[in-house]
Amino acid sequence: MMSLDFIWLTFLRLIAALPVTIEVWFLSILFGGFVAACVTWMRVSGILPFSLFARLFIFIFRGSPLLIQLFIIYYGLPSIPFARHSFLWPFLREPFYCAVLSLALCTAGYTSEIFRGALAAVPRGQVEAARACGMSGFLLFRRIILPIAARQALPAYSTEVISMTKATALVSLITLWDVLSVALKIRNDTLITYTPLLIAGAIYYVFNYILARVFVWLEYVVSPHLRRRVY
Amino acid sequence: MLGFGDKGWGLALIAGALMTLAVSLTGLLIGSVLGSLIAWSKLSGHKVGATIGDAYASLFRGLPELLVIYFVYFGSSALLTAVGNLVGIEGFVGVPAFAAGALGVGVISGAYQAEVYRGAYLAIAPGELEAARAVGMHRLLMFRRIIVPQVLRYAIPGLGNLWQVALKDSSLISVTGLTELMRTAQVGAGSTRQPFAFYLAGLGLYLTLTFVTDRFFEAAEKRATRGLKRMHG
Numbered sequence: 242m243m244s245l246d247f248i249w250l251t252f253l254r255l256i257a258a259l260p261v262t263i264e265v266w267f268l269s270i271l272f273g274g275f276v277a278a279c280v281t282w283m284r285v286s287g288i289l290p291f292s293l294f295a296r297l298f299i300f301i302f303r304g305s306p307l308l309i310q311l312f313i314i315y316y317g318l319p320s321i322p323f324a325r326h327s328f329l330w331p332f333l334r335e336p337f338y339c340a341v342l343s344l345a346l347c348t349a350g351y352t353s354e355i356f357r358g359a360l361a362a363v364p365r366g367q368v369e370a371a372r373a374c375g376m377s378g379f380l381l382f383r384r385i386i387l388p389i390a391a392r393q394a395l396p397a398y399s400t401e402v403i404s405m406t407k408a409t410a411l412v413s414l415i416t417l418w419d420v421l422s423v424a425l426k427i428r429n430d431t432l433i434t435y436t437p438l439l440i441a442g443a444i445y446y447v448f449n450y451i452l453a454r455v456f457v458w459l460e461y462v463v464s465p466h467l468r469r470r471v472y
Numbered sequence: 473m474l475g476f477g478d479k480g481w482g483l484a485l486i487a488g489a490l491m492t493l494a495v496s497l498t499g500l501l502i503g504s505v506l507g508s509l510i511a512w513s514k515l516s517g518h519k520v521g522a523t524i525g526d527a528y529a530s531l532f533r534g535l536p537e538l539l540v541i542y543f544v545y546f547g548s549s550a551l552l553t554a555v556g557n558l559v560g561i562e563g564f565v566g567v568p569a570f571a572a573g574a575l576g577v578g579v580i581s582g583a584y585q586a587e588v589y590r591g592a593y594l595a596i597a598p599g600e601l602e603a604a605r606a607v608g609m610h611r612l613l614m615f616r617r618i619i620v621p622q623v624l625r626y627a628i629p630g631l632g633n634l635w636q637v638a639l640k641d642s643s644l645i646s647v648t649g650l651t652e653l654m655r656t657a658q659v660g661a662g663s664t665r666q667p668f669a670f671y672l673a674g675l676g677l678y679l680t681l682t683f684v685t686d687r688f689f690e691a692a693e694k695r696a697t698r699g700l701k702r703m704h705g
Contacts, residue, residue, distance in 0.1 A: 304636075305678040306643035309654060309671055316661065317668035403534075410536035414647070421539055434550040438543045442535050449534040 251427055251437050255444055258423040263448075265337070265409045265419065269344035270402060276345060277352035284357055295353070302350025307408055310347055315339040315415045340412040344405065351401055359394035360386070392463045399456035403449050410445070420444055481660045481670070488656030489677045495574050495652055496642040500635055502578025507585025514590055525586065532583035538644050541576035545648045548572055573645030573652075581638050588630035592623040625696040632689035636682055643678070653677055 284295035302310065318324040318333055332338040363386050371385045413422030424441035428434055461468075510528055513521035532540065548567045556565040596619065604614040646654035657674030661667035 300683075301675075301679065304682040305675050306640040306654065308643045308646070309657065309675050309678060312658070312661075313668065313671040313675065317671045320666065320668045407534075407536040407538075410538040411644075413538070421536065421542075424539075425542065428546065434546045438539060438546070442539055442543070445536055445539065446531065446534045 247431075247433070248436060248440070251424075252440050254427065255420050255423055255437070255441055258418055258420045259444060259448075261412075261417060262406075262409050262419040265340050265344065265412055265417070266406055268341045269348060269409075270405055272341065272345035273348035273352055273405075276349035277356055280349060280353040281356040281360065284353065285360060299350050299353060302347050303354070307343070307347045308411055308414070311340065311343040311411055311415060314343045336412070336415045336417050340409075340415060340417055344408055344412075347408070348401060348405055352398065355394050355397045355401060356390070358397070359390040362393040363389045395456065395460050395463065399453070399460075402456070403452055406445060406449050406452065481656075481664075481673075484656050484660065485653065485673055485677060488651060488653040488674075489681060491650070491652040492639070492642050492654075492678075493681065495570060495645060495650065496577060496635070496638045498570075498574035499577025499581055499642065500631075500638050502574060503581030503585050503634070503638070504631075506578060506582025508589050510582065510586035511589035511593065514586065515593060529583045529586050532580055537576075537580055537641050538647070540580055541573065541641075541644050541647065544576040544579060545569070545572040548575070569645070569648040569650035573642070573648055573650050576645065577638050577641050580641060581634055584634050584637070585631070588627050588634065589623060591630070592626035593619065595626045596622045625700075628689065628693045628696055632686065632693070635685060635689065639678075639682055639685070653681075 280295045280298055283291040284299070286292060314333070315336060324330065324333060332342075367385055367389065368381065371381050376384065409419060410421040412419050413425065416422075420441050424437040427437040431437075510525040513525035516522070545567065549565065549572070552565045552567055553563075556563075600618055600622070601614065604618045609617065642652060643654040645652060646658060649655065651659070653674055657670045661670040664670070
């Protein structure tokens with residue numbers, strides 16, 4: 242009989258590993274969003290070298306598996322002397338920073354396309370009206386373009402954020418002790434296959450479920466114009 | 473070292489890329505069977521069927537792909553071992569890595585394909601189905617002659633996206649030891665101690681695969697919608 246004790250202990254060990262998963266998730270979304278904003282800006286800048294670079298960036302990071310990107314950064318970079326002598330070496334030595342760097346770059350590839358689509362969806366008339374009122378430059382971006390684009394981007398961005406939770410499971414392959422790698426360790430030690438993986442799956446699922454709820458609520462908050470009017 | 477000679481890894485990497493293609497394609501096909509079953513259960517209006525379909529789709533879209541692949545691989549092996557012990561085969565019975573990997577990719581892909589097929593079915597003009605019934609087609613004939621060709625036409629763009637996802641997910645099968653592209657790059661990196669070169673070569677091959685197959689899907693879409701273009705243009 243599979244004891245409840247074992248299930249409870251497994252659950253406690255896996256929950257104890259959740260902070261690592263969440264840290265990698267949060268930091269890579271934060272940096273990924275920043276990189277994505279830069280790449281989007283380059284892509285729509287109209288300056289040829291910039292937009293070519295942005296296209297190449299998006300092509301590479303969307304066209305290849307995250308796993309091989311992660312391995313290039315974690316296993317590949319240390320083997321070239323240049324990287325070992327650069328100022329980044331203290332970071333590239335740590336699996337945690339490699340994981341964040343690689344996940345951030347990968348999500349930036351996808352996110353910048355989401356941002357670009359959202360920018361393209363800002364109605365031309367709104368921008369013209371703002372210009373007619375005398376807004377330009379940063380004020381136009383902050384007051385008109387950003388709020389409309391952010392609202393447009395929200396549904397696709399929520400999908401990307403949720404898929405990032407799933408992507409963090411890959412860091413178990415570069416010796417980080419996240420939820421999945423602890424579950425695999427328990428399986429290895431006890432030879433009990435289903436229980437640890439099922440509990441780990443439940444933790445990921447609940448986390449993603451909460452995220453999805455939060456995004457549904459956010460979408461509701463930012464789109465009052467789509468709600469049915471209550472008199 | 474990456475050449476095609478005696479000591480070169482070129483051929484091994486190409487073989488790995490072909491294995492990646494084969495396992496992703498098998499996964500996509502398994503996913504299309506699962507996906508159309510779920511889409512059917514959702515469209516049928518049966519409460520129980522729709523609930524099961526919903527549960528399946530939301531479950532496999534909410535779990536990490538790597539966890540699903542581990543679960544399918546370890547889980548099916550444990551199951552097979554248990555069955556083996558029942559019929560008198562002693563010890564561990566492993567499921568072939570190819571089968572487990574393709575099943576893992578397919579189970580994930582199916583959850584997403586269900587939505588693609590459901591959307592495509594709903595895009596068929598209701599008049600077409602009514603006309604088919606009016607001329608006396610029974611359900612299977614209508615399915616084969618009217619529904620499948622049109623669903624496929626509308627589903628091509630969505631399927632193209634999911635093919636790219638399956639191709640990238642297939643790299644995770646390397647954890648089961650199947651010598652596809654990712655695994656070959658790992659082995660090469662380990663035995664030559666040149667990880668950067670090998671992973672970069674692997675990356676290049678993945679980009680080639682996604683780029684070339686993307687062109688293929690574009691061409692298929694163009695061909696499948698040639699009738700529509702004439703109508704609108």
